[in-house]
Amino acid sequence: xxxxxxxxxxxxxxxxxxxSFADDRVTAIFGPSGCGKSTLLRAIAGLTPGLKGSxxxxxxxxxxxxxxxxxxxxxxxxxxxxxxxxxxxxxxxxLRYGMPKNVSxxxxxxxxxxxxxxxxxxxxxxxxxxxxxxxQQQRVAIGRALLSQPQLLLLDEPMNGLDxxxxxxxxxxLRRIQNRFRLPMLLVSxxxxxxxxxxxxxxxxxxGKLVSSGTLQTQxxxxxxxSEGPLSVLSVTPPSQPGGRVNAxxxxxxxxxxxxxxxxxVNAAVDVTGVSExxxxxxxxxxxxxxxxxxxxxxxxxxxxxxxxxxxxxxxEPAKHVAETVVVLxxxxxxxxxLVTNASVKRLNLQLQQQVYASFKAAAMH
Amino acid sequence: MSSTxxxxxxxxxxxxxxxxxxxxxxxxxxxxWLANQRSWLAAPVQAIVALPLVLPPTVLGFYLLIWLGPKGxxxxxxxxxxxxxxAFSFEGILIGSVIYSLPFAVQPLVESFRQLGKExxxxxxxxGAGWWRRFWTIVLPxxxxxxxxxxxxxxxxxxxxxxxILMLGGSIPGETQVLSVLIYDHAEAMNYGAAxxxxxxxxxxxxxxxxSVYAWQKRAQRGGRLC
Numbered sequence: 001x002x003x004x005x006x007x008x009x010x011x012x013x014x015x016x017x018x019x020s021f022a023d024d025r026v027t028a029i030f031g032p033s034g035c036g037k038s039t040l041l042r043a044i045a046g047l048t049p050g051l052k053g054s055x056x057x058x059x060x061x062x063x064x065x066x067x068x069x070x071x072x073x074x075x076x077x078x079x080x081x082x083x084x085x086x087x088x089x090x091x092x093x094x095l096r097y098g099m100p101k102n103v104s105x106x107x108x109x110x111x112x113x114x115x116x117x118x119x120x121x122x123x124x125x126x127x128x129x130x131x132x133x134x135x136q137q138q139r140v141a142i143g144r145a146l147l148s149q150p151q152l153l154l155l156d157e158p159m160n161g162l163d164x165x166x167x168x169x170x171x172x173x174l175r176r177i178q179n180r181f182r183l184p185m186l187l188v189s190x191x192x193x194x195x196x197x198x199x200x201x202x203x204x205x206x207x208g209k210l211v212s213s214g215t216l217q218t219q220x221x222x223x224x225x226x227s228e229g230p231l232s233v234l235s236v237t238p239p240s241q242p243g244g245r246v247n248a249x250x251x252x253x254x255x256x257x258x259x260x261x262x263x264x265x266v267n268a269a270v271d272v273t274g275v276s277e278x279x280x281x282x283x284x285x286x287x288x289x290x291x292x293x294x295x296x297x298x299x300x301x302x303x304x305x306x307x308x309x310x311x312x313x314x315x316x317e318p319a320k321h322v323a324e325t326v327v328v329l330x331x332x333x334x335x336x337x338x339l340v341t342n343a344s345v346k347r348l349n350l351q352l353q354q355q356v357y358a359s360f361k362a363a364a365m366h
Numbered sequence: 367m368s369s370t371x372x373x374x375x376x377x378x379x380x381x382x383x384x385x386x387x388x389x390x391x392x393x394x395x396x397x398x399w400l401a402n403q404r405s406w407l408a409a410p411v412q413a414i415v416a417l418p419l420v421l422p423p424t425v426l427g428f429y430l431l432i433w434l435g436p437k438g439x440x441x442x443x444x445x446x447x448x449x450x451x452x453a454f455s456f457e458g459i460l461i462g463s464v465i466y467s468l469p470f471a472v473q474p475l476v477e478s479f480r481q482l483g484k485e486x487x488x489x490x491x492x493x494g495a496g497w498w499r500r501f502w503t504i505v506l507p508x509x510x511x512x513x514x515x516x517x518x519x520x521x522x523x524x525x526x527x528x529x530x531i532l533m534l535g536g537s538i539p540g541e542t543q544v545l546s547v548l549i550y551d552h553a554e555a556m557n558y559g560a561a562x563x564x565x566x567x568x569x570x571x572x573x574x575x576x577x578s579v580y581a582w583q584k585r586a587q588r589g590g591r592l593c
Contacts, residue, residue, distance in 0.1 A: 042488075045488075045492055046491075047488050047491070047492075070491070070496075071488075071491040071492055072491045072492075072493075072494045072495055072496050075494075076492060077492050077493060078488075078489070078492040080485065080488075080489065082485070084485045084486050084488075084489045086486060086489075086490075086503075086504060086508075087486075087508065088507040088508055089507075097490070097493050097495070097503075098493030098494050098495070141489075144493065145492070145493070148492075148493045148494055154492075
């Protein structure tokens with residue numbers, strides 16, 4: 001458990017937070033820019049002067065009025081928004097910088113060779129940081145952090161400023177790292193997609209304060225309230241009947257949502273439990289924006305939408321725009337939200353407990 | 367060149383080498399503190415360091431002569447311990463030289479440390495590196511350009527020192543008679559040939575050192591090594 005009870009004044013801004021973070025999973029710290037997420041991470045790392053309060057990691061008191069443990073003694077690693085590689089050193093020297101000395105690779109919990117292969121860094125080892133792309137630099141920074149054998153990995157928006165391809169690669173790497181090393185992580189992000197793909201728990205912050213916290217599933221509404229609009233996070237599993245999982249011609253993969261079959265592009269859903277070779281049997285997680293969901297009162301045979309699931313209406317919620325309504329649906333035991341116009345609700349005569357068909361494009365899934 | 371001339375050359379190089387070494391050791395923590403300090407104390411400290419830039423060398427030389435001489439608080443204390451006072455001695459002009467060239471060592475290092483930024487050091491700390499390791503593995507290699515410029519300027523400035531040394535050390539051959547003072551002595555004695563030889567030598571040496579430094583600086587900037 002990481003227990004934080006701190007106060008940090010920086011000019012007009014005040015970070016004030018008391019929370020206990022689980023030490024066996026990924027916790028995303030979510031909130032708009034400037035809400036104090038990065039300051040919180042720096043405070044946990046011991047990089048902010050003038051911090052009041054206490055930070056305790058398991059049995060160790062990291063910060064209090066006295067004593068105050070130095071950053072280098074805390075056994076954590078922090079990956080910053082920029083890679084900040086050591087420019088005078090090669091990639092290999094960067095990676096080895098925090099590794100324990102006089103210990104063979106096989107004795108380490110996180111070995112050099114494994115990290116190099118996992119993050120595809122072998123080709124880059126002899127290069128200098130200036131010869132790498134932004135994405136490559138960030139992968140080296142993540143590898144360097146891992147190889148210091150941290151008990152806790154702090155990630156401060158590590159995908160910020162990267163292009164979509166580099167971002168996807170790093171997300172995949174981070175999931176792989178979590179699956180392989182089961183390292184507790186605190187991930188700062190203001191992108192819902194990243195949170196849904198990586199986090200088990202979510203802490204939502206605004207103006208230097210904690211707004212709400214809990215597991216990802218319990219924080220969906222709060223995430224929606226602090227992002228682009230209503231959304232759903234669906235858990236999907238591989239089909240119970242084996243065979244016919246992959247439609248190679250169309251690059252589609254079958255998933256099961258409750259009792260219903262979905263076809264998603266290969267790699268669209270997030271593997272939350274499996275490693276790459278187990279792709280066909282791992283559970284997955286889908287982020288579906290309510291604006292990408294449409295409702296029909298009967299099955300539509302002639303539509304370009306790939307997936308139609310049978311759902312039941314359980315609630316109508318007001319949307320941000322007065323002309324729209326959020327229709328809350330259940331698919332099995334899962335919640336799916338659809339953003340539709342009030343006019344459509346009237347035209348289709350949608351009622352509570354009514355059975356409908358909800359469609360969403362596979363491209364809208366993550 | 368006469369033996370007195372050679373003696374002055376050796377003495378000048380010795381003074382330059384010792385001053386540079388002491389300055390690098392002294393200027394590094396001062397520059398580090400100035401580069402990272404935001405308190406009101408930074409301004410007065412910066413002003414004290416920069417004083418030799420604006421003060422006439424004779425003013426500095428005068429005060430040092432008083433303080434380090436037999437009646438000054440430093441000189442008399444040394445004598446009470448059974449040691450010699452420092453006026454008109456090599457050690458005396460070494461102290462004067464260090465103080466006089468201090469801004470030339472501190473300023474490039476401050477700039478260099480500021481450009482390095484705190485982030486790489488923060489990263490190193492999160493990777494378990496203590497202060498010394500961060501200094502040797504990050505600060506020193508990243509700021510080698512700043513250290514080189516600080517060392518060169520300190521050395522070159524020491525070679526060109528005249529006022530402080532004349533005030534504090536006079537012109538004692540083998541003890542305080544450095545090249546700049548000897549050139550003055552030659553000129554005063556109407557020995558223009560000797561003065562010209564030494565002046566030309568000093569000019570060429572200073573020019574060569576500066577050209578080498580700037581060339582290295584350019585190359586390092588292209589290679590991204592300069593802080």
